[in-house]
Amino acid sequence: MLKSKIKFTTLVVTVSLIGSMLAGCSIGKSAKSSDTTNSKSGKTVTIKFFDKNTGDAFTDDVAKEITKQTGVKVEIQQPTGDPLEKLNLMLASGDYPDMVLMDRGNSIVNKYISAGALIPLDDLISKYGSDVKQMYGDTLKKIRYKDGKNYYLSNWYGKDPDVVNGFVMRQDILKKLAGDKATNGQYFTQDEFVKLLKDFKAKYPKINGKTTLPITLYAEDQNGVIGTFKGMFGLKSYYNVNGELKYDIRDPKYLEMLKFMNSLYTQGLLDKEWVVNKKQLWLEKLSNGYTFSTPTAYWNVSDANVALAKDSGNDAQMYAYKVVANGVDPSKTTYSGRSSLGWDAIGITKNCKNPDAAMKFMNFLTSEKGQYLMMWGVEGKTWNMVDGKHKPTDKILTDFTNNFNATAKKTGVRHWTWFIKNGLGSDGTPYDMATKYKKDKAQVVANKNLTNTYWDTSEYDNLIPASGTPEALIYQKVTDIFNKAFPKIVDAPSQAKAVALYNKMISDMDSAGLAKVEKVINTNYKERIKLWK
Known part of the structure; x- marks a missing residue:
């Protein structure tokens, strides 16, 4: 899941190019592809793939099974340095591999398309993309380029109903201040929230020898801070006036939001030092137990929750809640904006000598069988079919809980995340087993408290x-x-x-x-x- 953070100051990243990228799908008995056998035709195929998210070798159990099922061996290109810088340099030189994965929201995608570096996929989808058409549906229409053609398939597409931002509050203290409302899934009104902050400050002037903070902000996480307050007021990406888009700041509710934030400051409820809160300082203020609340995505406080549970018990952890601004319909809040069109764009480049093989490979991974293979692993090793449903082994669930990244890398489960569709498979189990099959308490509580907050941002993206x-x-x-x-x-x-x-x-x-x-x-x-x- 996921998710990029926009800083209040502009970053300028300068990275030098290291190495060069090889190109071309190889078929036949070349030195690079002779060890890969196509499962149906017996031909050998190697696809060189630039994935901005990983540079690991394609050798784990899931990778081997993908090769077995498709007859395609993937040669991952190492994104040394900054991936965006490398993508730009590859484009400038024309030295790019068979397939590329890029940030869909970045202008680099349109640069590749307009330069002719990505080939149109429409004819290939018609010939070999039956699963692509079935799984993507109307999404294919929505990710077309302005010429009406599809040049990429998106990754992490489809509606993701899990919530995002919320006002994260320390639950043990909230129970003392709000009683049953801390656990029954109800929202708080704007006035109730302010009262909670004031009551906290009055009842707990100091905790662990530190002056308490009713609310603090993570200054570098503009999406978490502004996104949460905008969600409270039902604001979206733009101020839509009869189909005409204006900057969100022109919305009268935006000014009301700023006035509310300012009132927290002038009443002494907001951390006076919030502007200098980098991630480590912010987490320290949460972890030490003297901060009551913060606006952010619920998963951002996981490290703080580990410390709070260790020092003060499980009930002291921080969970996300919904606060509704005065005059706003509780069902119209916008805390959980997500694009149904996905995070990444994956395309075939003009350097690929066998686009047919590349599309067949893409079609398999897009299929439900391919999705479960990438996200659940190999049947009999990390999951079994029980009563017609996918069931993960206890070991894989425990391993993901204990060390998520190491488990993904070792087993291959959720390591190769390509063409991933949000939601449930035909048997009702989630495609994303590692994060959706057995949800942790923070996720369960957030989904319970922040109902009716999802909205699809895709109409306004980019x-x-x-x-x-x-x-x-x-x-x-x-x-x-x-x-x-x-x-x-x-x-x-x-x-x-x-x-x-x-x-x-x-x-x-x-x-x-x-x-x-x-x-x-x-x-x-x-x-x-x-x-x-």
Whole structure:
């Protein structure tokens, strides 16, 4: 799962290219492919694959079974250094492998398509992609390029009903302050939440010798901080006015959100040092037990929960709750925005000498059989069919609980995550066995408390100006203006000052050319909606 964090300051990453990428699907008895036998034809096939997420050798039990089922051996290209930098350098040189996996939300995908580096998949899907068509359904239409063709298949696609952000609170203290409401799945109103923070501060002025913090923020996690508060107010990616998109900051509810955040600061409820909270400091404030709440994705506090459970018992762990802003319909909150179109884009490049073999390989992995193989492992080793349902072994579940990454790497289960579909298989078991079959308490509690918070972000994803355009420079300027103004608005000494700073931010962004950015966003939006019809 997953999930990238946007900092309040712009990062500039400079990485040098190390090594070079080999290209071409090999068929026949070449030195590189002679050890791989196609399961049906007897031909040998090696596919070179750049996966930004891994550089491991394709040799575990799952990899061997994939080769057995498809007759394809995958040669993983090592993404030494920064994967995006390497993808750009490969594109510039034309030296890329048979298949590539890229961040679907990044402009690199369109660069590869417009440069002709990715081949259209439509004819291949028609010939060999029966499982692709069945599993992806309407998603295929939604991931088409502007010319109406499919150049990639998405990864981690489909609706994922598990929640994301919430107001994470220490449960043992919440039980004392809110009684049964701490465990019965009810939401808290805005006023109830503020009362909880005030009651906590009054009842627990110090814990473990430290002055307590009713609420703190992880400054570098803009998605967690702003995403949680936006969720509370039912805000989405853009302010949609009769089909015309404007920046979310123009929504009157956005100002109400900022005023609420500022009120937490002026009332002494918000950590005064939140702006300097990097991850380690933030986790330290949670782990030491003197912080009551924080807005974030429920999984981000797992390390803190380990420490809290060790020091104060299991009941002291922090769990996610839903807070509803005044005047907002509880069923219209937007804490759990996820794109149904997936995280990654996987395509076949023009350098591939055997695109037919590549598509057959893709079709198998896309199929339900392929999904269960990648995500559950080999039948008889890590799972068995019991009463018509997939059932993981106790050992694999225990191993994932004890050491997730090491287990994936050793067994191959959930190690090769390609063309993954969210949701359940035909027997009702989740494709993602490692994280969805036996959910931990934090996940169970979050899903119980944050009902009716999911919304599909795909309609609004990746509408910003293309890199290299004049509007892209303006977009960066207005982003910088927001990043600098946001903490000042939250930490303003009064609501009047917060509103004045907000108005100045809007004025500065307008002067920088925000309207031009919004024009591009709307053009892209209208083209997308037309393409999806």
